[in-house]
Amino acid sequence: MSERLGGCADPGALDADALALYRELVHGRRAERPPAFPLTGPSGRLNGPAATWLLHPPLGTALERLGATVSYDLTLSARCKETVILTVAHHHDSVFEKYAHRLGAARAGFTAEETEELCAGRTPASAGPEERCTHRVARTLLADGRLDDASHAEALAVLGPKGLFEAVTLTGFYTLLAYQLGAYAIVPPAGG
Template sequence: MSTSPRGRLDRRPPSSLDPQARALYDRLTEGPRAGGPFPLVDAGGALEGPFNAMLLSPAVGTALQELGATLRYGTRLPDRAREIAILVVAAHWDSAFEQHAHEAVGRRIGLTGDELRALRRRDPLDLADPVEAEVLAVTRALTEHGDLDDDAYARAVTVLGEPALFELTTLVGYYATLALQLRLFRVAAPDDPGGAASAR
């Protein structure tokens, strides 16, 4: 199958959607993501990023987007800590769309240019806030090793608490899922329309 500069999936404007897919489309475009710092739809009204693929299976897509909305808007993780974790996942997977979207979110909630650059390059990053520093350490360990040793686990529980650690591991898994889908369907960042045309 050939890949166009816009990826492997056709863009589907809302007028072309069946009732189940249209219901999911409406939930996405009328929900809290609609007010974010990056557009959810293109000029023709088709969904951007991972959301276009969710229309392939509205039942799975609905469950996935609800999980994502909960992770973005309903966890104990402070905003900066959450975006640090997402950007660690994006860097690990070399996910251009995740990076583009969540660097925009990160800038809005106070991540500096130097912090964003360190996260993108996977460089060392000193964070004064202990929760942010622990989220960074845990997320890098999970993406690089898939686990925490006993000492790291104990430290994470002490700093974050078990409920927030559960939320963080779920967030890491969710954004890894999106990164995998973005890679498979060759979804580029909006400012890099040819960047998804080949597998990384």
């Protein structure tokens, strides 16, 4: 765990608001459908970007809600979601995102070889049309900050309005998480 987080990472040192957020993260919706990586370590400290959310519970609570929505309520396939996330992880060289979403990609049915292609910024040869499209959308947004008319039209035709919005939102959300992970020097747990 990062020393930059100070005492906020220790569950025993949390104030009432941070403790309420901690309990929601550990015992709420994520406990019903746990992420592919362990959310807490042996001491109860949070792993990953959620540890930073305890620094500002009102903002952290909003991020938790958005994170739960992008984790559980999207129409994009699990493979498309992991494609976007690993594209972001590659772009930002986010070690924790690569660690966590290698596990998520395996859960979504990617082979180890396909996952490593995504971690290296490449589209796996076996990717279907929606996966290829979400990869292009994420790469284009990360490189240019926008989609030109042709890219938007193509993505709309393949993903539909809702799927395109979800791919754009995932790209932005996981970029935010990459910034939080980088700013607080959060790395995978030992052995991860």
